[in-house]
Amino acid sequence: MDNLYRDFILEHYREPHNKGVLEPHDLHFADSNPTCGDEMSMTLQLDDAKQRVVDVAFDGRGCAISQASASILTDELRGMSLDELRAMDPGDVVENLGVPIGPARLKCALLSYKVLQGAVIGAEARWPDEADVLAGGSAP
Amino acid sequence: MAVEQLRRDVFDGSALRADFPVFDRPHRSGLPLAFLDSAASAPKPRSVIEAVADAYGHHYANVHRGIYELSEDATARFEGARRAVARFIGAPSDREIVFVRNATEAINLVAFSWGRTNVGAGDLILSTQMEHHANLVPWQQLATETGARLEYVAITDDGRLDLDDLRARLAQRPKLLAVGHVSNALGTINPIEEVSRLAHDAGALVVLDAAQSVPHMPVDVTRLGVDFLALSGHKMLGPSGIGALWGRRELLEAMPPFMTGGSMISKVTLEGTTWAEVPLKFEAGTPAIAEAAGLHAAIDYLEGIGMDAVRAHERFLFEQARDALAALPGVRLLGPESADEHAAVLSFVIDGVHPHDVATVFDHHGVAVRAGHHCAQPVMARYDLPATTRASLYVYNDLDDVERLVSAIRATQTLFGTA
Numbered sequence A: 001m002d003n004l005y006r007d008f009i010l011e012h013y014r015e016p017h018n019k020g021v022l023e024p025h026d027l028h029f030a031d032s033n034p035t036c037g038d039e040m041s042m043t044l045q046l047d048d049a050k051q052r053v054v055d056v057a058f059d060g061r062g063c064a065i066s067q068a069s070a071s072i073l074t075d076e077l078r079g080m081s082l083d084e085l086r087a088m089d090p091g092d093v094v095e096n097l098g099v100p101i102g103p104a105r106l107k108c109a110l111l112s113y114k115v116l117q118g119a120v121i122g123a124e125a126r127w128p129d130e131a132d133v134l135a136g137g138s139a140p
Numbered sequence B: 001m002a003v004e005q006l007r008r009d010v011f012d013g014s015a016l017r018a019d020f021p022v023f024d025r026p027h028r029s030g031l032p033l034a035f036l037d038s039a040a041s042a043p044k045p046r047s048v049i050e051a052v053a054d055a056y057g058h059h060y061a062n063v064h065r066g067i068y069e070l071s072e073d074a075t076a077r078f079e080g081a082r083r084a085v086a087r088f089i090g091a092p093s094d095r096e097i098v099f100v101r102n103a104t105e106a107i108n109l110v111a112f113s114w115g116r117t118n119v120g121a122g123d124l125i126l127s128t129q130m131e132h133h134a135n136l137v138p139w140q141q142l143a144t145e146t147g148a149r150l151e152y153v154a155i156t157d158d159g160r161l162d163l164d165d166l167r168a169r170l171a172q173r174p175k176l177l178a179v180g181h182v183s184n185a186l187g188t189i190n191p192i193e194e195v196s197r198l199a200h201d202a203g204a205l206v207v208l209d210a211a212q213s214v215p216h217m218p219v220d221v222t223r224l225g226v227d228f229l230a231l232s233g234h235k236m237l238g239p240s241g242i243g244a245l246w247g248r249r250e251l252l253e254a255m256p257p258f259m260t261g262g263s264m265i266s267k268v269t270l271e272g273t274t275w276a277e278v279p280l281k282f283e284a285g286t287p288a289i290a291e292a293a294g295l296h297a298a299i300d301y302l303e304g305i306g307m308d309a310v311r312a313h314e315r316f317l318f319e320q321a322r323d324a325l326a327a328l329p330g331v332r333l334l335g336p337e338s339a340d341e342h343a344a345v346l347s348f349v350i351d352g353v354h355p356h357d358v359a360t361v362f363d364h365h366g367v368a369v370r371a372g373h374h375c376a377q378p379v380m381a382r383y384d385l386p387a388t389t390r391a392s393l394y395v396y397n398d399l400d401d402v403e404r405l406v407s408a409i410r411a412t413q414t415l416f417g418t419a
Helices: A007-014 A064-075 A082-086 A090-097 A103-120 A130-136 B013-019 B046-058 B069-088 B103-118 B137-146 B163-170 B192-201 B249-254 B289-305 B307-326 B355-364 B377-382 B399-415
Strands: A027-032 A039-046 A053-060 B097-100 B124-128 B149-153 B176-180 B205-209 B228-232 B243-247 B265-268 B273-275 B331-333 B345-350 B370-372 B388-392
Touching: A007 A064, A027 A103, A039 A064, A039 A103, A053 A064, A064 A090, A064 A103, A064 B355, A082 A103, A090 A103, A090 A130, A103 A130, A103 B355, B046 B289, B069 B097, B069 B243, B069 B289, B097 B103, B103 B137, B103 B176, B103 B205, B103 B228, B103 B243, B124 B137, B124 B163, B137 B149, B149 B163, B163 B192, B176 B192, B192 B205, B243 B249, B289 B307, B307 B331, B307 B345, B307 B399, B345 B355, B345 B399, B355 B370, B355 B388, B355 B399
Parallel strands: B124 B149, B124 B176, B176 B205, B205 B228
Antiparallel strands: A027 A039, A039 A053, B097 B243, B228 B243, B265 B273, B331 B345, B345 B388, B370 B388
16 A cells, blocks of 8 residues: 555645646546546647647546546646547556556546547547556556 | 443354354455445355355256256245245245345336336336435436436435425325435435335335345334335345345236246247246246355344344444544544434545545555445435445444444544544
């Protein structure tokens, strides 16, 4: 557990980066974690060509894992192209958290990824296959 | 009052753990398992596990058909389990017990069979804001398909059914009231005798979700005055995959089948089919034969303790846990305060810590609890909570588990810096 709730996770939870709603925005999506009902939304501003992320924010309440995951993920997005966002590997999102995520908390760690995919792909974006993510994700 | 005096009628739950092999399993924390999630599903005593193995090993054949000794043996044991369920809930006849997979299926059976026969466009169905999704979604579906209206009885700030709201809605003369006996999300024990009387006075049938009460307290369908009752075996120390619907015989007799196929027929020709007698009319296909033996053994185990003693034990533990939680800053317990109205289900929030994080920290302290919406999202919405942490107690729990719960809360608050 000391591995899971490391100080930087708790710091992201208490003071998340990129929290709020961007107005105006080009992309918006909201979704919830089906196991707990926690809702998260994300808003993105794009460049003039509507190809790259200029700014991003997430909103909603949730557990330390989902909030830290969203905080860390959104830090990475500025400057990325929409194609890069669509190609993002959910295993990398879990790995970037830097703490071991087991099956019980995987949805918490992936909610931000799911919401981001909804924003760039649309409502047809699906939750990634959990077995694949757990098999591929070699979190430290 | 000294704890020992309070305990006078109560047994030693920790001693019962020896009957449950799961407590021999090493936990990764290195600590003994404090299992506080029985409201989700309960561990099984050795006698239940052995009854299932014995049924498969020595008494197994299909039931209700074979003209040979082994099938007669299997059938007699299957019907013996039905009689045990009937006796356990005070059913007037074992012909009123329909074996199903679980309480969810029992409620769906009523919604499909009774509902689609007796509920039409414009009719009113009542459920409550307190229900488990199992006693809510089937009624939403029924309303959608039939054009009936569905309304929900309100709940109060302290987690009781709002009886004034119930009376007001009953004045519209609904066809049916679907209500839970004990709330899995709040722990509330609803006053079903009174609720049934009010509903019947208004001409409504009562469907009782008793999944959280039958395992934990004496339940008598005649005294409660309900019309249908749903229970799950797995929450009462029995196997998963078996549950029961009890219904008043005249209602069951008048209802069409839910599922059709083998076993549930009287006569089949290519032109048409007549149905078997109740309850077989509702038991299409080969049933859960060995699971019925396991459920019978679970009832024997609970009756060996005595349901009055089970209730007294859990009441004592609830009061101890409630008072211990009240003494912790930053911890809020949902549901009624009085043990008369609150089963041993403690749904609580810890300020500043999400329930999922609570449950993960608890797990690392060897304490198993449920975190989430408990399949009762409207309850969470009612109290503007995303989720709660829920500790639920049963026969194998005792004061040591309450202490483990308190320690785990303190550890969580320390880790998150909220204490």
